[in-house]
Amino acid sequence: MLLVKDALSAILRRAVPTVEQGTLVAVAGMLLDIPRRDVLLIASTEGGIRHLTQGQKWVAFAGYPLLEKMLATEPKDLYKFLFQPCENASLLLGSISSESDLTSVLESFYRTRFGYAMVESADSFGIVTLTDILLLLEQGRLDTDLRVRDVASSPVFSLPGGTSFREALHEMMRRRVRRVRIEGSDRFVSDREVLMYIFSPARLRMVRKSSEVMLDATLEEAGYTEAIRVDDDMKLGEASAIIKPGSGNCLTMEGEGLVTPWDLVMKPWRTGRLHAGGGVDP
């Protein structure tokens, strides 16, 4: 398998999305979408930027754990929760050495069930995401003989459009999935669409009057992404190229079956069918 420092050297050079310690949960939640990002590291800015750590772990703010915390919060306290400092809704991220091989990154994804991980070298650090791994597949630096049909999930987890966020999120978290299909459609609502809707000015105005309604909105009220239909014989590298970074897209095939970025990367790896390819360097 490739070494992280060779396959993903760019991540150690790019800016690390960061939010200042003390930033309100509402603000950090909105910042996750401008532009769309999976995770923000939390940093103190007293006397220069210093990213927060606890032990060997990095303190971070991310959408899925934020929703988990909101679900665990009493509905009457949800409004107050939005105005807490974002570190109250943080998670801890372990890091992987850039000298490790890519398997360490995938193991971390699998262990945490999040599609992101911290990578550290002697003098730098960065966040690697599933999108970075998809790019390696697209470029042929990772390869697999599997086809789209081999990694598709079926049946597709679906709920009626009238399902409340609270109910849908409970079920999504129980199943550890990020997307739900609205029954009878090709529309998918992910945790990101739920967050975007919750933090939209119109919804916030309602919540200001009554905290309890925050998670009472229904799936059909949220934004959605439409799955892109692909041939079930498509190679995973080609399928990776279709999912644009940050788009939140997923793929479906004729008949039943959903393919997410997670499926494209993690299923070949878990079945021992993901290996270094001969593609060009990124």
Next chain:
Amino acid sequence: MGERPARKSFHDLLERLEKEGYTVKLDTSVVGRSGVIHHVDLLAEGKVGKRAIVGLEGRGKNPVEEMMTVFAIAFDAGAEPYYVTEGNVEERIAEFYGIKCVAKGRPPLRGPLRDGTG
């Protein structure tokens, strides 16, 4: 293609607020509906409970983060959000969140807009 109309200046905004009977306080704090005490660069309070909160650009955060902070604090405080900037802020974001951008124009009022937690 038409040019974007020039932004009102911060000076104009202050003048208007004072003319409309607002009491203006600089570098102060306000309690939001959440119960959290927020520190703000400028708070203007009118006679009938109307409020405006103004955030100044340039406290080290990126402008989008500053605008979001002004929006959230103003929202919690039941105030109109204003953001004073010289830069090319994301007009689309300002419009979506109902943030009114004004130009610095004159003198550099600086203060700590902090999203404090009380």
